[in-house]
Amino acid sequence: xxxxxxxxxxxxxxxxxxxxxxxxxxxxxxxxxxxxxxxxxxxxxxxxxxxxxxxxxxxxxxxxxxxxxxxxxxxxxxxxxxxxxxxxxxxxxxxxxxxxxxxxxxxxxxxxxxxxxxxxxxxxxxxxxxxxxxxxxxxxxxxxxxxxxxxxxxxxxxxxxxxxxxxxxxxxxxxxx
Amino acid sequence: xxxxxxxxxxxxxxxxxxxxxxxxxxxxxxxxxxxxxxxxxxxxxxxxxxxxxxxxxxxxxxxxxxxxxxxxxxxxxxxxxxxxxxxxxxxxxxxxxxxxxxxxxxxxxxxxxxxxxxxxxxxxxxxxxxxxxxxxxxxxxxxxxxxxxxxxxxxxxxxxxxxxxxxxxxxxxxxxx
Amino acid sequence: xxxxxxxxxxxxxxxxxxxxxxxxxxxxxxxxxxxxxxxxxxxxxxxxxxxxxxxxxxxxxxxxxxxxxxxxxxxxxxxxxxxxxxxxxxxxxxxxxxxxxxxxxxxxxxxxxxxxxxxxxxxxxxxxxxxxxxxxxxxxxxxxxxxxxxxxxxxxxxxxxxxxxxxxxxxxxxxxxxxxxxxxxxxxxxxxxxxxxxxxxxxxxxxxxxxxxxxxxxxxxxxxxxxxxxxxxxxxxxxxxxxxxxxxxxxxxxxxxxxxxxxxxxxxx
Amino acid sequence: xxxxxxxxxxxxxxxxxxxxxxxxxxxxxxxxxxxxxxxxxxxxxxxxxxxxxxxxxxxxxxxxxxxxxxxxxxxxxxxxxxxxxxxxxxxxxxxxxxxxxxxxxxxxxxxxxxxxxxxxxxxxxxxxxxxxxxxxxxxxxxxxxxxxxxxxxxxxxxxxxxxxxxxxxxxxxxxxxxxxxxxxxxxxxxxxxxxxxxxxxxxxxxxxxxxxxxxxxxxxxxxxxxxxxxxxxxxxxxxxxxxxxxxxxxxxxxxxxxxxxxxxxxxxx
Numbered sequence: 065x066x067x068x069x070x071x072x073x074x075x076x077x078x079x080x081x082x083x084x085x086x087x088x089x090x091x092x093x094x095x096x097x098x099x100x101x102x103x104x105x106x107x108x109x110x111x112x113x114x115x116x117x118x119x120x121x122x123x124x125x126x127x128x129x130x131x132x133x134x135x136x137x138x139x140x141x142x143x144x145x146x147x148x149x150x151x152x153x154x155x156x157x158x159x160x161x162x163x164x165x166x167x168x169x170x171x172x173x174x175x176x177x178x179x180x181x182x183x184x185x186x187x188x189x190x191x192x193x194x195x196x197x198x199x200x201x202x203x204x205x206x207x208x209x210x211x212x213x214x215x216x217x218x219x220x221x222x223x224x225x226x227x228x229x230x231x232x233x234x235x236x237x238x239x240x241x
Numbered sequence: 242x243x244x245x246x247x248x249x250x251x252x253x254x255x256x257x258x259x260x261x262x263x264x265x266x267x268x269x270x271x272x273x274x275x276x277x278x279x280x281x282x283x284x285x286x287x288x289x290x291x292x293x294x295x296x297x298x299x300x301x302x303x304x305x306x307x308x309x310x311x312x313x314x315x316x317x318x319x320x321x322x323x324x325x326x327x328x329x330x331x332x333x334x335x336x337x338x339x340x341x342x343x344x345x346x347x348x349x350x351x352x353x354x355x356x357x358x359x360x361x362x363x364x365x366x367x368x369x370x371x372x373x374x375x376x377x378x379x380x381x382x383x384x385x386x387x388x389x390x391x392x393x394x395x396x397x398x399x400x401x402x403x404x405x406x407x408x409x410x411x412x413x414x415x416x417x418x
Numbered sequence: 419x420x421x422x423x424x425x426x427x428x429x430x431x432x433x434x435x436x437x438x439x440x441x442x443x444x445x446x447x448x449x450x451x452x453x454x455x456x457x458x459x460x461x462x463x464x465x466x467x468x469x470x471x472x473x474x475x476x477x478x479x480x481x482x483x484x485x486x487x488x489x490x491x492x493x494x495x496x497x498x499x500x501x502x503x504x505x506x507x508x509x510x511x512x513x514x515x516x517x518x519x520x521x522x523x524x525x526x527x528x529x530x531x532x533x534x535x536x537x538x539x540x541x542x543x544x545x546x547x548x549x550x551x552x553x554x555x556x557x558x559x560x561x562x563x564x565x566x567x568x569x570x571x572x573x574x575x576x577x578x579x580x581x582x583x584x585x586x587x588x589x590x591x592x593x594x595x596x597x598x599x600x601x602x603x604x605x606x607x608x609x610x611x612x613x614x615x616x617x618x619x620x621x622x623x624x625x626x627x628x629x630x631x632x633x634x635x636x637x638x639x640x641x642x643x644x645x646x647x648x649x650x651x652x653x654x655x656x657x658x659x660x661x662x663x664x665x666x667x668x669x670x671x672x673x674x675x676x677x678x679x680x681x682x683x684x685x686x687x
Numbered sequence: 688x689x690x691x692x693x694x695x696x697x698x699x700x701x702x703x704x705x706x707x708x709x710x711x712x713x714x715x716x717x718x719x720x721x722x723x724x725x726x727x728x729x730x731x732x733x734x735x736x737x738x739x740x741x742x743x744x745x746x747x748x749x750x751x752x753x754x755x756x757x758x759x760x761x762x763x764x765x766x767x768x769x770x771x772x773x774x775x776x777x778x779x780x781x782x783x784x785x786x787x788x789x790x791x792x793x794x795x796x797x798x799x800x801x802x803x804x805x806x807x808x809x810x811x812x813x814x815x816x817x818x819x820x821x822x823x824x825x826x827x828x829x830x831x832x833x834x835x836x837x838x839x840x841x842x843x844x845x846x847x848x849x850x851x852x853x854x855x856x857x858x859x860x861x862x863x864x865x866x867x868x869x870x871x872x873x874x875x876x877x878x879x880x881x882x883x884x885x886x887x888x889x890x891x892x893x894x895x896x897x898x899x900x901x902x903x904x905x906x907x908x909x910x911x912x913x914x915x916x917x918x919x920x921x922x923x924x925x926x927x928x929x930x931x932x933x934x935x936x937x938x939x940x941x942x943x944x945x946x947x948x949x950x951x952x953x954x955x956x
Binding site: 434574 | 707
């Protein structure tokens with residue numbers, strides 16, 4: 065038995081970037097369980113603590129919304145095409161963990177040592193910056209920096225640093241608080 | 242047995258504007274024969290005198306080009322979806338009979354009697370105009386006009402006349418020469 | 419209303435279409451469309467509605483043009499950075515087609531001003547980039563019985579549909595009953611987007627709007643279009659009016675516009 | 688090449704996308720795309736390629752802007768009527784994004800000049816409105832081994848695909864071996880078109896071109912997209928390289944550019 069599942073952009077980081085994956089299950093619920101085995105964390109993004117589908121995510125079986133079928137008990141058969149479709153908006157990534165902390169080492173290029181890059185970072189992005197240590201001379205600038213905020217915001221702040229030529233290295237793994 | 246056939250824009254004037262029609266046939270060839278029964282003239286637009294598919298029209302069965310299957314002998318089964326797809330280009334309508342003649346009566350509104358409308362018509366559109374009769378006074382203008390050209394050009398010329406407030410009535414049916 | 423010779427010329431490619439003709443073109447010139455946002459979705463939508471000769475366009479946006487908008491908001495230009503988006507959009511539209519009357523509203527949409535704004539228009543094109551505005555527009559269009567041309571984008575993906583209050587189709591709340599909780603919604607700063615994605619979605623909204631004004635074709639009513647630019651696929655899903663919808667269902671509990679709590683940031687995606 | 692701080696800002700919505708990043712943005716800025724025609728397809732394509740920061744855009748068009756173009760050719764404006772389309776398009780692009788170098792060729796494409804023109808570019812976007820130009824571009828891109836981003840429109844309908852010489856996909860001649868005979872092709876004056884249709888098709892061409900330049904996603908290679916605005920449907924058909932193709936098949940008979948006899952009229956749809 066094989067069910068094709070269409071994965072929306074926001075969840076593709078869990079499926080190694082795949083936009084379609086194969087799975088199985090007699091019902092929608094079973095399918096979600098199996099998908100979560102294959103791609104850890106997927107079910108949590110789609111269902112709340114009680115196991116119900118989150119109200120800003122829909123699941124379609126062959127183009128029909130399961131809420132108008134038998135919801136998570138909707139039976140599936142070989143060859144079915146399942147689409148997962150979250151609400152999207154330009155400014156918003158759903159289920160984006162909001163409060164993560166990331167610690168990084170920064171190495172500044174010579175010409176930017178004088179620039180208040182950390183200040184610009186806090187001003188430009190919705191992240192809380194916390195300097196844990198720094199060694200700035202005229203020759204080289206080193207800094208241990210802690211960033212708090214949404215994953216997207218932090219990603220963007222780090223992209224920005226890299227674009228400015230700052231070398232960014234992780235200190236330790238992300239901690240979801 | 243029912244085959245769904247997708248009709249492209251240029252051929253919809255033959256299908257009363259329908260973009261999808263139902264028909265039947267054991268093979269693509271039989272389908273075209275049946276379609277032509279339902280919508281007279283369709284086959285002629287798609288096939289040349291020898292019965293072969295014209296080289297600027299393709300037929301797809303369930304998204305596969307019949308030239309890579311068994312061409313017009315490609316077998317069909319219940320539920321198949323057939324698409325007819327001609328080459329298109331902005332300036333061009335395929336299979337548009339080029340040399341038709343249409344005779345029309347024109348009634349000019351008062352204020353336009355003085356205007357060289359027929360001259361503008363010939364200048365603006367690729368049609369040959371031939372005034373067969375006219376009765377123009379200061380009160381009203383009547384004219385019997387013959388237009389020769391492609392159907393699209395003639396249609397456009399007539400639209401233009403109507404937009405200018407000229408009343409257009411057919412004298413007789415189109416004659417394809 | 420009669421077309422001038424210049425209008426016959428300008429709109430000749432519409433007029434020769436049997437589905438439009440002079441009659442359809444006159445309808446467009448007499449139509450009034452309100453566009454929420456002059457951003458990523460609003461840019462192409464407004465330009466093509468204006469080019470098509472929609473007679474009156476309203477534009478709601480409280481924002482100024484930022485350099486980072488120009489990667490996709492093609493109605494603006496480098497000269498218009500820091501100018502109000504409404505003003506910038508208006509001047510581009512008028513340069514393209516002086517036939518179009520442009521009304522601009524440089525304001526945030528709230529439950530206090532939205533119904534008043536809507537009342538003047540035949541149709542609403544939602545080019546907003548955030549959930550509070552989207553739910554506000556959905557509810558307001560339902561109460562005011564205005565057709566709503568919906569579009570939404572995220573990274574490489576887009577969605578589009580048409581909501582027609584009173585016509586058996588769903589509203590946005592039938593699809594997504596609630597907006598994601600505020601603590602799952604990050605800052606107002608937009609996430610990334612391939613610029614051409616809102617281009618296509620905004621154009622689909624404009625196309626559906628033109629079809630509605632002309633009364634031709636089959637609309638996206640009851641269908642949700644999902645576009646994925648990376649795989650270049652267009653999937654069509656069936657969406658239905660939810661009898662349990664709190665807004666348009668059988669026992670509605672929403673009888674007036676809500677307090678849409680999340681901070682509304684930029685209007686236009 | 689390093690991005691300036693202004694570029695980081697302008698392209699930030701691209702740069703934050705993991706699929707693009709600063710590296711992808713630099714690729715775009717270093718890319719060179721030739722667009723055939725600054726008309727209905729070329730207008731949106733050029734605007735979005737320019738907004739995306741494609742570093743060099745070439746525009747071939749021999750035509751002047753006509754009032755009847757403005758119903759869909761949104762890169763031009765009322766002020767540019769009677770101006771060369773190439774000049775008009777160039778000034779709009781430079782107002783939007785001064786980063787972009789624009790090369791203009793106000794000329795008709797012929798078998799004598801096309802290969803020379805192509806040689807300077809990484810990719811070709813075909814926005815032409817007539818068969819002779821389309822077959823000329825197809826053959827020239829095959830001989831020059833350039834990817835060709837194809838689009839075509841008629842009334843409410845459009846087609847798009849990608850041809851990549853040497854990559855197992857078809858060329859346009861594999862799909863349609865011959866152009867319709869000249870006596871079936873009416874005058875150069877265009878038939879009707881809903882303005883938003885070339886908008887969507889041109890944007891799909893631009894999106895495919897950006898994906899190619901970035902090396903991301905799955906292209907339309909081997910797929911023909913059929914868009915119908917009236918029913919708002921997108922159908923995808925499989926297209927294959929034809930082993931009997933006279934140009935790219937196993938026993939080709941076309942070894943050089945042909946005499947493309949039909950009169951070439953306007954370059955841009």
